[in-house]
Amino acid sequence: MGGGITTLVSHSKNLKQSNRQVLKEPPWVRILLLAVALGFLFLFLVVPLLCVFIEAFKKGGQAYLDTFSDRNSQQAIFLTLKVCAIAVPLNVVFGVAAAWAITKFHFKGKNFLLTLIDLPFAVSPVISGLVFILIFSHTGFGEWLKDHGFKVVFNTPGIVLATLFVTFPFVARELIPLMQSQGSDEEQAAISLGASGWKTFWRVTLPNIKWGLLHGVVLCNARAMGEFGAVSVVSGHIQGKTNTIPLHIEVLYESSLYSASFAMASILTLLALITLIIKTIVERQHNQAA
Amino acid sequence: MIKLTAKKLAVLLGLVALSGFLGNVQAKQISLLNVSYDPTRELYRDYNKAFTEYWNKKTGDQLTIDVSNGGSGKQARAVIDGLEADVVTLALASDINAIAEKTQLIPVDWQGKFPNNSSPYTSTIVFLVRKGNPKNIKDWNDLVKPGIGVITPNPKTSGGARWNFLAAWAYAKHKLGSDDAAKDFITKLFKNVPVLDTGARGATNTFVQRGIGDVLLAWENEALQSLQEEPGKFEIVTPSLSILAEPPVAIVEKTAAKHGTTEVAKAYIEYLYSDAGQELIAQHFYRPSNKAVLAKYEKNFPKVELVTIDSDFGGWKKAQSFYFGDGGVFDQIYKK
Structure with missing residues (x-):
């Protein structure tokens, strides 16, 4: 009996020790792991990003600035910002509504809805673009719209639609696991204390999910700015009208204007970096407030 | 004081509105969309600037011309x-035929509406090779040798690639005699193609910038422009036989009528045939149809034996479906 206890104790000691051993890797292993991770980051993130900026400034600062005095370049930047300003808020509304419905309620067809939300991730962007061409160019509905003066494809609305479609899952997919882990206890408590549905949403749900939501918005915005495939199909590539930044980069590149194309690429990169910086600042402020 | 400011403001607003109104009466704001093929x-860019100025002088209208470029x-x-x-300005007649047949936006007899089969200029297909011609490529039969990387865009999406294909076919047919032999020749040629871009400009970038392949089958204008942009890096090889490429233009009549741009669209195309237009065309290395301008730029355009689409292939209507249609010759060689 006593022997049994000692074995148990020594066994748990052994366990603890081996646990410690796992956590305390020899230094060379840790250095190696760190080196691999950093090396990978450097090679696949930092070097390409640096290349974009080096190539952009190859012909000097003046040439860099000249790119942006060009009407077509300005328009591409403006169009991209406009498309994001429409598509991102719409997807925030949709994403919150979908995540709310899926995690706080039980209903038939929930899994089906989840699968549908994932569809844009699974479908190639080319197809996402082509569906809109089919709907708006080759159906009676499309003809009717055209006859009434609504140009959807090869125009800004088509680009917005294609962007909406591809960035559809970002907010919802970010929120669903978060809200699932939080459960609906706090909402139930609020409602049983007499809060209305809206009040519960604004005062209980939203504060709980806001960091997840922000993260989703950042990802959604990044993809919306950078989307190439789907937008390329519905754009019509009219210079100065329907070219977003990524499409304009291609046009410049194919017109042998390399410095200019990399200058545009650097703007896209900068916009992405700014989005990330905003996210970091907001997060820090939140942490200080808390 | 406040009243005075309000009055002033009203007068000012009135003036602005009036000038806007008068401006509208005097000069119209028109925009025109030219959908074109890849290398133009x-x-x-230069022609639109010249035409906008010409049109403004002639009518006082402010014209904005938008362009979209891509594989024809x-x-x-x-x-x-x-x-x-x-307006459409594409690489070959069959693409405009397709629009005419499928949409009725363009009348089927469009090709007779402007001189020279509605082609303000012609071009042909030549080879662009790297400096010193290290693989010693002289003619079409050098392209089918093993180990030669041939760059051409995809004939399904690119007009230039269809001219490339037919030029190679014409050479093989003349040299080897039969259609079957020509098909074997083309099959071997496409075995040597590592990348099929969707448009001519994409293919040029693959060859010139990314350094892939030993020879680019290129529009003459595209090859000459590459020589100008990257001096000392490339050479042009003119094959013993090539094809007369006629890139045509047409007004998309129903769309232009809807936009109220029929008149300016017609002038836009006619100006391509004017001396000023032909001069710009020649400066961008296309072969102008105006004999005097052609003579002036003769040194750019060596004499080559040229077959035509009508003489050797029975016209685009026939050639398009036979060679490039669904299950056509091009599909067959990629099934092998």
Whole structure:
């Protein structure tokens, strides 16, 4: 009996020790792991990003600035910002509504809805673009719209639609696991204390999910700015009208204007970096407030 | 004081409105969309500037010309799908035929509406090789040798690639005699193609910038422009036989009528045939149809034996479906 206890104790000691051993890797292993991770980051993130900026400034600062005095370049930047300003808020509304419905309620067809939300991730962007061409160019509905003066494809609305479609899952997919882990206890408590549905949403749900939501918005915005495939199909590539930044980069590149194309690429990169910086600042402020 | 400011403001606003109104009466704001094929970016950038000035002098109207460039077949598809072009300037007649047949936006007899089969200029297909011609490529039969990387875009989407294909076919047919032998020749040639880009400009970038392949089958204008942009890096090889490429232009009549741009669209195309237009065309290395301008730029355009689409292939209508249609010769060689 006593022997049994000692074995148990020594066994748990052994366990603890081996646990410690796992956590305390020899230094060379840790250095190696760190080196691999950093090396990978450097090679696949930092070097390409640096290349974009080096190539952009190859012909000097003046040439860099000249790119942006060009009407077509300005328009591409403006169009991209406009498309994001429409598509991102719409997807925030949709994403919150979908995540709310899926995690706080039980209903038939929930899994089906989840699968549908994932569809844009699974479908190639080319197809996402082509569906809109089919709907708006080759159906009676499309003809009717055209006859009434609504140009959807090869125009800004088509680009917005294609962007909406591809960035559809970002907010919802970010929120669903978060809200699932939080459960609906706090909402139930609020409602049983007499809060209305809206009040519960604004005062209980939203504060709980806001960091997840922000993260989703950042990802959604990044993809919306950078989307190439789907937008390329519905754009019509009219210079100065329907070219977003990524499409304009291609046009410049194919017109042998390399410095200019990399200058545009650097703007896209900068916009992405700014989005990330905003996210970091907001997060820090939140942490200080808390 | 406040009243005075309000009055002043009202007068000012009135003046602005009036000037806007008068401005509208005197000069119109018109925009025109030219949907074009891939290598014409530089040509139409300069031509649009010249034509805008010409049109402004002539009518006082402020004209904005928008351009969309891409592989010729892809561009035709976009117009069929609803891209509202006023004018199409494509790489070959069959792409404009496709728009005419599928949409009725362009009358089927479009090709007779402007001189020279509606082609303000012609071009041909030549080889662009690296400096010193290290693989010693002289003619079409050098392209089928093993280990030669041949760059051409995809004939399904690119007009230039269809001219490439037919030029190679014509050479093989003349040399080897039979259609079957020509098909074998073309099959071997496409075995040597590592990348099929969708448009001519993409293929040029693959060869010139990315350094892939030993020879680029290129529009003459595209090859000459590459020589100018990257001096000392490339050479042009003119094959013993090539094809007369006629890139045609047409007004998309129903769309132009809807936009109220019929008149300016017609002038836009006619100006291509004017001395000023022909001069710009020649400066961008296309062969002008005006004999005097052609003579002036003769040194750019060596004499080559040229077959035509009508003499050797029975016209585009026949050639398009036979060679490039669904299950056509091009599909067959990729099934092998």
